[in-house]
Amino acid sequence: MKQNEKIKIGIIGYGNLGRGAELAVQNNLDMELVGIFTRRDPATIKTATHHVKVYPYHDIESFKGKIDVMVLCGGSASDLPKMSPEVVEHFPIVDSYDNHAKIPEHYERVNEAALKGGNTAIISTGWDPGLFSLNRLLGEIVIPKGGTHTFWGEGLSQGHSEAVRRIKGVKHAVQYTVPIESVLADARRGKGENLSAAERHKRVCYVVADEKEHKRIEKEIKTMPDYFAPYDTTVHFIDEATFFNEHQKMKHGGFVIRSGKTSPNHQQTVEFSLTLESNPEFTASVLVAYARAAHRLQKKGEIGAKTPFDVPFALMTNKTTAQLMKELL
Amino acid sequence: MKQNEKIKIGIIGYGNLGRGAELAVQNNLDMELVGIFTRRDPATIKTATHHVKVYPYHDIESFKGKIDVMVLCGGSASDLPKMSPEVVEHFPIVDSYDNHAKIPEHYERVNEAALKGGNTAIISTGWDPGLFSLNRLLGEIVIPKGGTHTFWGEGLSQGHSEAVRRIKGVKHAVQYTVPIESVLADARRGKGENLSAAERHKRVCYVVADEKEHKRIEKEIKTMPDYFAPYDTTVHFIDEATFFNEHQKMKHGGFVIRSGKTSPNHQQTVEFSLTLESNPEFTASVLVAYARAAHRLQKKGEIGAKTPFDVPFALMTNKTTAQLMKELL
Ligand SMILES: NC(=O)c1ccc[n+]([C@@H]2O[C@H](COP(=O)([O-])OP(=O)(O)OC[C@H]3O[C@@H](n4cnc5c(N)ncnc54)[C@H](OP(=O)(O)O)[C@@H]3O)[C@@H](O)[C@H]2O)c1
Ligand SMILES: NC(=O)c1ccc[n+]([C@@H]2O[C@H](COP(=O)([O-])OP(=O)(O)OC[C@H]3O[C@@H](n4cnc5c(N)ncnc54)[C@H](OP(=O)(O)O)[C@@H]3O)[C@@H](O)[C@H]2O)c1
Numbered sequence: 001m002k003q004n005e006k007i008k009i010g011i012i013g014y015g016n017l018g019r020g021a022e023l024a025v026q027n028n029l030d031m032e033l034v035g036i037f038t039r040r041d042p043a044t045i046k047t048a049t050h051h052v053k054v055y056p057y058h059d060i061e062s063f064k065g066k067i068d069v070m071v072l073c074g075g076s077a078s079d080l081p082k083m084s085p086e087v088v089e090h091f092p093i094v095d096s097y098d099n100h101a102k103i104p105e106h107y108e109r110v111n112e113a114a115l116k117g118g119n120t121a122i123i124s125t126g127w128d129p130g131l132f133s134l135n136r137l138l139g140e141i142v143i144p145k146g147g148t149h150t151f152w153g154e155g156l157s158q159g160h161s162e163a164v165r166r167i168k169g170v171k172h173a174v175q176y177t178v179p180i181e182s183v184l185a186d187a188r189r190g191k192g193e194n195l196s197a198a199e200r201h202k203r204v205c206y207v208v209a210d211e212k213e214h215k216r217i218e219k220e221i222k223t224m225p226d227y228f229a230p231y232d233t234t235v236h237f238i239d240e241a242t243f244f245n246e247h248q249k250m251k252h253g254g255f256v257i258r259s260g261k262t263s264p265n266h267q268q269t270v271e272f273s274l275t276l277e278s279n280p281e282f283t284a285s286v287l288v289a290y291a292r293a294a295h296r297l298q299k300k301g302e303i304g305a306k307t308p309f310d311v312p313f314a315l316m317t318n319k320t321t322a323q324l325m326k327e328l329l
Numbered sequence: 330m331k332q333n334e335k336i337k338i339g340i341i342g343y344g345n346l347g348r349g350a351e352l353a354v355q356n357n358l359d360m361e362l363v364g365i366f367t368r369r370d371p372a373t374i375k376t377a378t379h380h381v382k383v384y385p386y387h388d389i390e391s392f393k394g395k396i397d398v399m400v401l402c403g404g405s406a407s408d409l410p411k412m413s414p415e416v417v418e419h420f421p422i423v424d425s426y427d428n429h430a431k432i433p434e435h436y437e438r439v440n441e442a443a444l445k446g447g448n449t450a451i452i453s454t455g456w457d458p459g460l461f462s463l464n465r466l467l468g469e470i471v472i473p474k475g476g477t478h479t480f481w482g483e484g485l486s487q488g489h490s491e492a493v494r495r496i497k498g499v500k501h502a503v504q505y506t507v508p509i510e511s512v513l514a515d516a517r518r519g520k521g522e523n524l525s526a527a528e529r530h531k532r533v534c535y536v537v538a539d540e541k542e543h544k545r546i547e548k549e550i551k552t553m554p555d556y557f558a559p560y561d562t563t564v565h566f567i568d569e570a571t572f573f574n575e576h577q578k579m580k581h582g583g584f585v586i587r588s589g590k591t592s593p594n595h596q597q598t599v600e601f602s603l604t605l606e607s608n609p610e611f612t613a614s615v616l617v618a619y620a621r622a623a624h625r626l627q628k629k630g631e632i633g634a635k636t637p638f639d640v641p642f643a644l645m646t647n648k649t650t651a652q653l654m655k656e657l658l
Contacts, residue, residue, distance in 0.1 A: 143611075265606070269582075273602075307643075309646075
C-alpha cells in the first residue's frame with residue numbers, strides 16, 4: 001500500500017449501486033467505509049454488512065474531515081443533477097451520471113461547485129459512460145481512420161422490462177437486449193457503422209402469465225411502438241419457478257468495437273467487451289476505483305470536474321510505479 | 330484542432346515500425362513528419378512517401394527546435410537501451426521497448442537522461458507492452474478479486490518462423506501462434522489462471538519444401554525443444570504461390586481477459602482484444618498517439634520517464650474536452 005492510512009469512503013444513496021459500492025469498498029483493502037447516507041429514514045435501511053452505519057443525507061457536512069471521498073449512488077434522472085453539485089462543495093466526489101446528452105451541462109454545474117468548494121469531482125464513471133467511453137476514445141486514437149460500434153447486452157433492460165410488466169395480465173417479466181451476432185461479426189470487419197440500434201440488437205422477453213393470455217400479450221409486446229415494434233423481438237412464456245430461479249440477476253454488458261485501416265491493405269480491429277452478472281456491482285466497483293483517483297487528485301490540488309478521459313490508470317490502483325512496471329507492463 | 334501549429338515528428342530507425350510510423354503520421358492531421366533518421370546511409374533508404382527526407386542518425390542534434398517529438402523505432406534487443414537515453418537528452422521521445430523483464434532498468438536509464446535533458450519520455454508504448462498492459466491493470470482495478478489471462482495470437486511469430494526456416498530443406502515458412510479456444514472460453518469464466526503458455530496456445534506452421542522432405546521436416550519441427558515440443562503443433566505444407574499470396578501479412582493480436590467475482594454469486598468479465606493485419610503498423614499508430622501526449626506533457630513541464638499507466642487518454646487525442654464529452658462520453 002502506498003498510504004498507511006486507509007481512504008475513507010462515504011456512500012450517498014442506498015439503491016442497487018449503493019449496495020454494490022458497499023461490497024466494492026470491502027474488495028479494496030486500502031479503503032474503509034465510514035458510512036452510508038440516505039434521504040430515507042436511516043432506521044429503515046438494512047445494509048448488507050451489519051456493522052455499517054447509516055446516516056441521514058442532510059448530516060453530511062458534519063463528516064467533513066472524516067470522509068475523503070463521497071461515492072454518489074443516486075439516480076441520474078433526478079438525484080445526481082442536484083446532489084453532485086451539492087456534495088462536491090464539501091467533499092471530493094465520484095458519480096456515474098449517465099444521461100449522455102446532458103453530460104456537458106452536468107459537467108459545468110459540477111465543475112463550478114467543485115471549484116467553489118476546492119474539491120475534485122470525477123463524473124460519469126461506471127461502464128457506459130465510463131469504461132466504454134474510454135474505449136470509444138482509445139479506438140479513435142489508435143485507429144484514426146475507421147468506425148466505432150457500441151453494442152449493449154446481452155443485458156437486462158429495466159425500462160423495457162417495466163414496459164412489458166405494464167401490459168394487462170403480465171405477472172412477471174424481464175427483457176434482455178441482445179446484440180445480433182452477424183452484425184457484431186460485420187463490425188469486427190469494419191462494416192455497418194451506420195446501422196440503428198434496432199438493426200444491431202434484438203429483444204428477448206421472458207414473461208409469466210396465464211396461458212389463455214399468451215397470444216394477446218405477445219402481440220401487444222411485439223407491436224409496442226419504439227420499445228419493441230422496430231426490433232426483432234422474441235417472447236418466451238415461462239412458469240413462475242423458472243422466472244425466480246433464472247431471471248433475478250441484473251446481468252448486462254456489451255461491446256465497443258473499433259475497426260479501420262492503417263493503410264489500404266491492413267484492417268485493424270480493437271474490441272472491448274464486458275459480461276456482467278451484476279451490472280450495479282460492477283458499476284459500483286468502477287466508481288470506487290475512481291474514488292481512489294479522486295482522493296489522489298485532491299491531494300495533488302487538482303480540483304474541479306474531471307471525466308474518466310482525464311484520469312491516468314496509475315491513479316486508480318493501489319500498486320506502486322515499481323510494482324506496475326514489474327508485474328503488469 | 331487545439332493547436333494551430335502541427336506537431337513536428339521525427340522517426341528514428343526505419344524498419345517495420347519506422348515504416349508504420351511514417352503512415353501513422355499521415356493518418357493524424359495535426360502532425361507533420363519532419364524527417365526519418367537512420368544509422369544506415371540515408372541514400373540507401375527508400376521511403377514509402379517519396380517527399381519524406383532521410384537524415385543520418387548522428388545529425389539529430391541539429392534538429393533541436395525543429396522537431397517536437399522523436400518516435401523511436403529501433404529494436405528492443407540492442408537499439409533502444411542505448412538510443413532512448415541518448416535521444417531523450419535532446420528531444421521528448423516515445424518508444425516501444427518490449428523486453429518485459431528489463432523494463433524497470435530501461436525506465437531508470439531513460440528517466441535519468443530525460444531529467445538531465447529536461448524532456449518527457451513515454452516508454453513501452455505499443456500493444457504489448459502498451460494497450461495490453463493498460464488492460465491488465467484496468468482489469469485488476471475494476472475486479473480486484475479475480476484472475477488475469479493474456480493470450481497472444483492468432484499471430485505471426487518472427488522467432489518461431491525463423492526457427493522453422495533454419496531446418497534443412499525448408500524453402501519458406503511462417504509460424505502462427507493461436508490461442509486454444511476452449512482455454513479462452515475457460516478464462517472468460519474465470520478458470521485456468523495458472524496454465525502455462527504452452528497450455529494456452531497452439532502453434533501452426535505453413536511450410537514450403539520438396540514433398541520427399543515433408544515427413545522429416547514435420548518431425549524436426551514438432552520435436553524442437555522449447556520452441557515446439559511442449560506445444561500442440563500443426564504443420565501444413567503449401568506451395569510457393571499460396572505462401573506468397575496468403576502468408577505475407579505480419580498479422581498479430583490477442584486477448585487480455587480479467588474475470589472474477591464482485592460478490593459470491595456474481596462473476597464479472599472484462600475482455601480486450603486485438604485483431605491486427607499489420608502488427609508494426611498498429612504498434613506505430615499507438616506510438617504516434619503517445620507522441621501527441623509526450624508533446625503535451627512536455628509543454629506542461631512534466632519531464633522524466635512515464636509509461637502508458639501515467640497518461641490520461643485526453644492527452645492522446647486531438648479533440649477538445651467539449652468534443653469528448655459530447656461525442657464519446
Ligand atoms: N455509468 C454506468 O455505467 C452506469 C451503470 C448503471 C447505473 N448507472 C447509474 O446509476 C444510477 C443509480 O442506479 P441504481 O440501480 O442504484 O438506482 P436505484 O436502485 O433506483 O437507486 C437510486 C436511489 O434511489 C433511492 N431510493 C429510494 N427508495 C429506494 C428503495 N426503496 N430502494 C432502493 N433505493 C431507493 C436511493 O437513495 P436514498 O438511499 O437516498 O433513498 C438510491 O440511491 C442510475 O440512475 C444510472 O444512471 C450508471
Ligand atoms: N510494444 C509493442 O507492442 C511492440 C510491437 C511490435 C514491435 N515492438 C518493438 O519494436 C521493435 C522494432 O520492431 P521492427 O519490426 O521495426 O524491427 P526491425 O524491422 O528489425 O527494425 C529495427 C531497426 O533495424 C534497423 N535496420 C538495419 N537494417 C535494416 C534493414 N535492412 N531493414 C530494416 N531495418 C533495418 C533499423 O534502424 P536504422 O534505420 O537505424 O538502420 C530499424 O529501426 C522490436 O524490437 C520490438 O521490440 C513493440
